[in-house]
Amino acid sequence: MKRYFVLPMILMAALSGCAKKADVEAERAALRQADADWAKTVAEKNAGAFTGYFTADGVVMPPNLPAVNGTDAIRTWVSTNMSLPGFAVTLEATSAEVAASGDIGYTLGNFTYQMSMPDGSQLTDRGKYATIWKKQADATWKVAVDIFNSEIPMTIPPSDTTAVQGQ
Numbered sequence: 001m002k003r004y005f006v007l008p009m010i011l012m013a014a015l016s017g018c019a020k021k022a023d024v025e026a027e028r029a030a031l032r033q034a035d036a037d038w039a040k041t042v043a044e045k046n047a048g049a050f051t052g053y054f055t056a057d058g059v060v061m062p063p064n065l066p067a068v069n070g071t072d073a074i075r076t077w078v079s080t081n082m083s084l085p086g087f088a089v090t091l092e093a094t095s096a097e098v099a100a101s102g103d104i105g106y107t108l109g110n111f112t113y114q115m116s117m118p119d120g121s122q123l124t125d126r127g128k129y130a131t132i133w134k135k136q137a138d139a140t141w142k143v144a145v146d147i148f149n150s151e152i153p154m155t156i157p158p159s160d161t162t163a164v165q166g167q
Contacts, residue, residue, distance in 0.1 A: 022102020031133055032096045034141040035107045039091035047079040054143045055134060061147040063127070064154060086116030091129065103135040111148060126151045 034053070041049040051071050060068040060077065068077045081087060090112045098105035113125040129148035133141045 022098070022100060024098050024100060024102065027098040027102045027105065027135070028096050031098055031105045031107060031141050032093055034133065035091070035093045035096065035109070035131065038143070039093075042082075042089045042091060045082040045087065047075055047082055050078050051075040054146075055136075058143050059145045061145065063148065063150040084115045086114060086122060088112075088114040105133045105135075105141070107131045107133065 038050065038053045041053070051074050054071050054074055056071055057069070058071060058074060060074055062068070068074050091109055092111070093107045093109040095109075096105060096107045107130075109129050109131075111127055111129055113123075113127075115123050117123050127148055127150045129146065131143055131147075132145040134144045136142050
């Protein structure tokens, strides 16, 4: 009777040894590179390439605006922004983390956004971003969620201050 248990145990041991573990350091480096390459598409004002980094159901969550869902909406949103006079954005990742499975990760970083105002003055905004990335079947990293916040204080009409104070 013992011999019936030996073969399944050997097979289980062999299969568990075959389970592929991610090289987290290599994936972290690949994710940092993907983030840097994605940042170049913004600097180059290439809306198509920028959008190409998103999953089909990707989401952008800009500050003080509704979420932008799906690549068609993201392409429209980013094209509109990139066409603004004086538009320029720089992104710089400060960290990247990858799950032990190697199939999901995130980058954190800082951004600087610039555009020309109608009066000719320059608007400069700085802030932070968090981007969730998913590893694709072709081994590339794509953005599932991009969220960023502004360091410019949000202007609240005087009648709305109680909502912010929690009263």
